[in-house]
Amino acid sequence: MGRGGQKEPLYRKVNTLARGVRHPGGGDYRWERHTKAEKTAEADGVTRGKMRKSGRLGAFDYTPLFRFLLSRVGQDWPAVHAEAVSRLDREEPVFWMVARTQDERRRLFATGESSYFSGLFVDDANRLALVDPELSPANLRPGCACCTHTLNGVRFGLAYDPDSPSDLTPR
Ligand SMILES: [Zn+2]
Numbered sequence: 001m002g003r004g005g006q007k008e009p010l011y012r013k014v015n016t017l018a019r020g021v022r023h024p025g026g027g028d029y030r031w032e033r034h035t036k037a038e039k040t041a042e043a044d045g046v047t048r049g050k051m052r053k054s055g056r057l058g059a060f061d062y063t064p065l066f067r068f069l070l071s072r073v074g075q076d077w078p079a080v081h082a083e084a085v086s087r088l089d090r091e092e093p094v095f096w097m098v099a100r101t102q103d104e105r106r107r108l109f110a111t112g113e114s115s116y117f118s119g120l121f122v123d124d125a126n127r128l129a130l131v132d133p134e135l136s137p138a139n140l141r142p143g144c145a146c147c148t149h150t151l152n153g154v155r156f157g158l159a160y161d162p163d164s165p166s167d168l169t170p171r
Helices: 028-043 063-071 077-086
Strands: 108-110 115-118 120-122 128-130
Touching: 063 077, 063 115
Parallel strands: none
Antiparallel strands: 108 115, 120 128
């Protein structure tokens, strides 16, 4: 592997203690709503990062990888893939964002409680592409009032509205 050290890694350690506090002042009502919104998102097929399930929450944050892949949309996939893997501890997180099959394509996916990134795939010309080029944080509505929801690091443009469903489901 080309670990020459010329390039920064595409993952970083996170401070697990700093991440433990969520939903400040959240009463039962808020928790209930939040849980419901999350379940809905999962039921609708939003792919969540695997960090929680594998018990490695807080071990590594792959946000730099997701930003890197986003910045390479339109470029030759084999080259992008090779560079990404050379700067990672493992390959798997690449495929949290980049669909390997038609079935895996998502317009967005969750990387944390309320952080989302655009879903990607490899097009017929072997270039990295957005599943939904129209997707914009400006048109997204959060699923709860207590968290700051972001897409690709940009805050959602619409306000939380208990009467409107959140717009986090894949299309
Ligand atoms: Zn929340």
